[in-house]
Amino acid sequence: MNPLVETLLVVGKRLGWMLLTLWVVYTFSFFLMRAVPGGPFASDKKVPPAIQRQLEARYHMDEPLPMQYVRHLTNAAVFFDFGPSMRMEDYTVNEVIAQGFPVSATLGIIALVLALLFGMTAGVISAVRRNTIFDFGFMLLATVGIAVPNFVLASLSIILIVFWLQLVPAAGWGSIQQALLPALCVAAPYAAYIARLTRAGMLEVLNLDYIRTAYAKGLAPRTVIVKHALRGAILPVVSYIGPATAGILTGSLVLERIFNVPGMGSFFIDAAMQRDYTLALGMVVVYTALLLVMNTLVDLSYAIIDPRVKME
Amino acid sequence: MSAVETLPAPSRERYQALLGEAAQIRGISLWKDAWRRLKKNWAAMGSLWFLCALGLLAFFTPLLPLQSPQHQISDAEHKYQPPSSEAVTLEYDDRERRRLEQGIELDKQELRRVEKEIGELHRRLDRLPPKPEGTKTAAKKKPATVETAAEKERGAIEKEKAAKEKEKEALKGQLEGKWLAHPLNRLWNNPGPLTWQLLKARIAVFGKWSVPSLCGRDELGRDVLARIFWGARVSIIVGLVATLVSLAIGVSYGAVSGYLGGIVDTVMMRIVDILYSIPFIFIVIFLITILSEDSIKARLARWGIDQIVIFYFVIGAIYWLTMARVVRGQIISLKHEQFVDAARTIGAGTPRIVFRHLIPNVLGIVIVYLTLTIPSVMLFEAFLSFLGLGVQPPDVSWGLLMSEGLKVITPLEIHWWLVVFPGVALALTLFALNFLGDGLRDALDPRMKNR
Numbered sequence: 001m002n003p004l005v006e007t008l009l010v011v012g013k014r015l016g017w018m019l020l021t022l023w024v025v026y027t028f029s030f031f032l033m034r035a036v037p038g039g040p041f042a043s044d045k046k047v048p049p050a051i052q053r054q055l056e057a058r059y060h061m062d063e064p065l066p067m068q069y070v071r072h073l074t075n076a077a078v079f080f081d082f083g084p085s086m087r088m089e090d091y092t093v094n095e096v097i098a099q100g101f102p103v104s105a106t107l108g109i110i111a112l113v114l115a116l117l118f119g120m121t122a123g124v125i126s127a128v129r130r131n132t133i134f135d136f137g138f139m140l141l142a143t144v145g146i147a148v149p150n151f152v153l154a155s156l157s158i159i160l161i162v163f164w165l166q167l168v169p170a171a172g173w174g175s176i177q178q179a180l181l182p183a184l185c186v187a188a189p190y191a192a193y194i195a196r197l198t199r200a201g202m203l204e205v206l207n208l209d210y211i212r213t214a215y216a217k218g219l220a221p222r223t224v225i226v227k228h229a230l231r232g233a234i235l236p237v238v239s240y241i242g243p244a245t246a247g248i249l250t251g252s253l254v255l256e257r258i259f260n261v262p263g264m265g266s267f268f269i270d271a272a273m274q275r276d277y278t279l280a281l282g283m284v285v286v287y288t289a290l291l292l293v294m295n296t297l298v299d300l301s302y303a304i305i306d307p308r309v310k311m312e
Numbered sequence: 313m314s315a316v317e318t319l320p321a322p323s324r325e326r327y328q329a330l331l332g333e334a335a336q337i338r339g340i341s342l343w344k345d346a347w348r349r350l351k352k353n354w355a356a357m358g359s360l361w362f363l364c365a366l367g368l369l370a371f372f373t374p375l376l377p378l379q380s381p382q383h384q385i386s387d388a389e390h391k392y393q394p395p396s397s398e399a400v401t402l403e404y405d406d407r408e409r410r411r412l413e414q415g416i417e418l419d420k421q422e423l424r425r426v427e428k429e430i431g432e433l434h435r436r437l438d439r440l441p442p443k444p445e446g447t448k449t450a451a452k453k454k455p456a457t458v459e460t461a462a463e464k465e466r467g468a469i470e471k472e473k474a475a476k477e478k479e480k481e482a483l484k485g486q487l488e489g490k491w492l493a494h495p496l497n498r499l500w501n502n503p504g505p506l507t508w509q510l511l512k513a514r515i516a517v518f519g520k521w522s523v524p525s526l527c528g529r530d531e532l533g534r535d536v537l538a539r540i541f542w543g544a545r546v547s548i549i550v551g552l553v554a555t556l557v558s559l560a561i562g563v564s565y566g567a568v569s570g571y572l573g574g575i576v577d578t579v580m581m582r583i584v585d586i587l588y589s590i591p592f593i594f595i596v597i598f599l600i601t602i603l604s605e606d607s608i609k610a611r612l613a614r615w616g617i618d619q620i621v622i623f624y625f626v627i628g629a630i631y632w633l634t635m636a637r638v639v640r641g642q643i644i645s646l647k648h649e650q651f652v653d654a655a656r657t658i659g660a661g662t663p664r665i666v667f668r669h670l671i672p673n674v675l676g677i678v679i680v681y682l683t684l685t686i687p688s689v690m691l692f693e694a695f696l697s698f699l700g701l702g703v704q705p706p707d708v709s710w711g712l713l714m715s716e717g718l719k720v721i722t723p724l725e726i727h728w729w730l731v732v733f734p735g736v737a738l739a740l741t742l743f744a745l746n747f748l749g750d751g752l753r754d755a756l757d758p759r760m761k762n763r
Contacts, residue, residue, distance in 0.1 A: 021586045143750075147743035149691050151698055152735040155718045163726050250593045254695060258718065269699060272597040 014299070018292045025288045026076070029281055030069055072281075082282035085271075093282035096267055101286065103173060104252060104263035107186065110179055111248050112241075115187040115194055120230075120237065122191070123198025127206065127233075128225060138195060145192030150251050154185040154258045173261045182259040186251045190244045194237055201233030208232070242295040249287060346676070349755040356751020359744035366741060370544040374510035377518040378538040379525070380499035382706055385533035392720075392727050393529040400535075402499070402520040409495045416494070419487045426480045433473045440466055501706045528729035531720055536713075536729060540737050543708040547738070550624060550709070551690040555682060557628025558689075562635025563678060569636070570643030581640070584633055592630050600626065600701050623702065627692055631685055638681055642674045676756035683749035687742040694738060710738040 056062045060071060075081045082093035122142065126135040161167050161181065173179070205211060206229055214224045256265035264283060271279040350356055369376070383403055441462055491497060496511050503511055527536035569580040600622070612622070646652060647670075655665050694711025696702035698718075703709040717730030 017585075024586055143743060143746055144739075147687065147746050148735075148739045149694055149742070151695065151718075152714060152731075152739060155714065155721070155731045156735060158721065159726055159728055159731065163721075253593060254698060257699075269597065 011296075011300070014296050018289075018296065021292060022285065022288055026073065026281070026285055027069075029284050030072070031065075034065060034068075072278075076282075076285065082285075083278045085276055085279045093279050096279060097264065097282055097286055100262065100264035100267050103261060104249075104256070104265060107179060107183055107252055107256070107261060107263060108245070108248050110183040111186040111190075111252070112245065114183055115190040115244065115248070116237075116241075118187070119191040119194025120198050120234075122195040124202060124225065124230065126195070127199045127202030130203065135199075139199070142192035142195045145188045145195075148188070150185050150189060151254050151258060153188055154182070154255055157181060157185060158258070173263075178259075182252070182255050182261055186248050186255050189251075190247060193240060193244070197236045197240055198233060201236050202229055205229045205232040238298060238301055242291075242298040245294040246291050249290065346752075346755040350751055353751040353754065355747045356755075359747040359751070362740070362744045363748065366544065366744075367548065369541070370548050372510065373541045373545060374500070374503065374507045375514050375517075376541065377514065377522050378541055379522045379535035381538040381542040381708060382501055382534060383499050385529075387533070390529055390533035391531060392725070393525060393533070394727075395526055395528040395729050397524045397526065400522050400524050402522045404495050404499065404515065404520055406515075412490050412494050416487060416490050419483055419490065423480065423483045423487065426476055426483060430473060430476050430480065433469050433476065437466065437469055437473075440469075527733040528727070530716065530727075530730055536733055539708050539713055540710070540734055543710045543713050543734065544737065544741075546620075546703055546707055546709040547690055547693060547711070547741075550620070550627070550693045550703075551686045553624040554627040554631065554689045554693075555685045557625055558631035558635060558685060559678070559682060561629065562632035563639050563674075565632065566636035566639030566641075567643055567674075570640040570647075573644070577640070581637075584636055588633055596626055596630065596696065597699075597701060600696070620703065620707070623693070623696075627689055631689060631692075635678070635681055635685070638677055639674055642677055643670065646670050646673055676752075680749055680753040680756060683745055683752055687745040687749075690738070690742060690745075710734045714738070 053062065060068055063071070072083065075083060080094070082097075085091045085093050085096060122138040126138040129135055158181075202225075210232075211224060211229055214228045215221075219228075252261075252263065253265035253268060255261070256263045257269070264286070267279065268283045268287075270276070271283060350360075379400055379402065496503065496508060500507070500511055523537060525535050525537060527540065529535055530539070565580065565584075569577045612618070652665055652669055655669050660668070690710075693702055693709060694714065697709050697711030698715040700715065703712050705712070713734035714731060717727065717734065720727055720730065
């Protein structure tokens, strides 16, 4: 078969699974949310029944549940319209997402880049300088990074870096200094995992024949390590990017709160707590879609990095 | 032997030498070998000892001469008191305890007496002729005098019974009040029976003496050190129970999927794939908000399920995915391993292969994942408590302590001890669990054998 057609088929199949997963997640969340007694208007001060009825009619909550489901699903799937937020006045869900998403995405990307940068550097150095002080130091640091929860790290770094040393501003969003500390705190455990994965991968690859060949034909050690060994060792790291993205997204949930970053995470928690059905549903769909896309990209990139892996 | 003896002499000698050598090699079981290798790994062993000590300390926390984790002293001196080594006495009055216990005993006797009287009245009511339940015309046919006498007696008894019931309720309220005022209940939020005995032993051994506030005091003047110890109990139990729940689900799901194979395997693993891509934090936040809704909470409480039990199961139900995948993968790969074929060739039956050859091999990796799941579960508990969705006060956990500490950080005042000590406790425990998990993985890895 034509390789292009083959690729398209694989991508199409993946897309189908993605849509199915999204639908399952959507349906489950939809009915789970509606299972909660007391709607989003229940905790408000007593409103006259007529107004209550009107409110419910406005949000189509007076219809039978299956009809609400079909209506909301069609709007969301066909028009990408998640309707108005039930709690935040004058906001539609799309507006809230449009506001929060770029912030969260920026934070996530900075964190991911930092994690890859620090993790891979530390991993390569400890593999090449195996059993030296560098190796032990980095691996100890990595274990600390995995063991310390990110909010502990965040609070300790707030005390140390913000209040005592006063190097960066405490909270908020807008400048690169403000983004740096939250991004570092989110990235720390993932940098640690990546360092360990890189080290293990490098140790396996460094003993292989093709590395000896590369040295034998007179290449500089730097070229051998960066161009030849790293490429072979990087596969576990690539497959870890998927879960790492998921973790960074969830991790930023709580760090956005601590550092007062106006991203999706803070809206997400509030929406769930206040039972803002439409907003929470929109958020979970966006988060899930993001994860699925990342996982698919990671799987596809296998084939590009390692020619031995065939797309199934 | 006979095969060897028929060989020509030189090779016979060689084979006999080989056989002799083979007889000298002592087989060593997987677990012994793993333990031997684990003992060489000082980091893992240190972690193991640390965790054992932690477990013991957490279990015997009530026995330790700590201050009360919830006794509030909100005067200016004790509020946010930094760590100090000043001696502290427990706010515990033995005379008060004795007085209250006597009161409780008297109230109990009184209650028993009233209950007995109510029972007596009930019996008297039963002995009376049954209440006339027919129509008024039917009642009128009966002799008027008899009826009124019985009715009168019934009325009197019922009035008396109502009075007694009221008395009983009042007594119960009084008892409750005294019970809550009991020093052990006041200082240690309704301990269970075992904890109660341990606390009594602590009072008997150490009296009022308690460890100074080495870790400072919080907003309400509560001792942070004691709160860390009591929080350890909750954090560790959540970690263990939730992990066991995930273990039970994960191993059975993975094993079934791996054994059956084929279409069942495909479907089961597709379900896991789909579940994997769900951002679970959202589902958990929802489940917990749903289940802490008052009406649902009341319904669950009737079945004896409280917030913390829900918590175990919700977390456990999430963390089984990785375990299921790992176990399935192991079972599938082991099914076709050479040692299984070898066992079959020497005549082992299916049960023997499964129980003697497959399960022990899976068990190793299961234990490794267990030690690595506990820290992530504890982390998740801390994370949820941090968001205010996990353990509810007056219970404490490390996550809750951290979040309380973080809430009061301001640029003007940094009560660092509120964050640093619980944070260090949590980090050390997770650190040790991770080290132990890694050590176990290396020790149980067959590729590392005999190195």
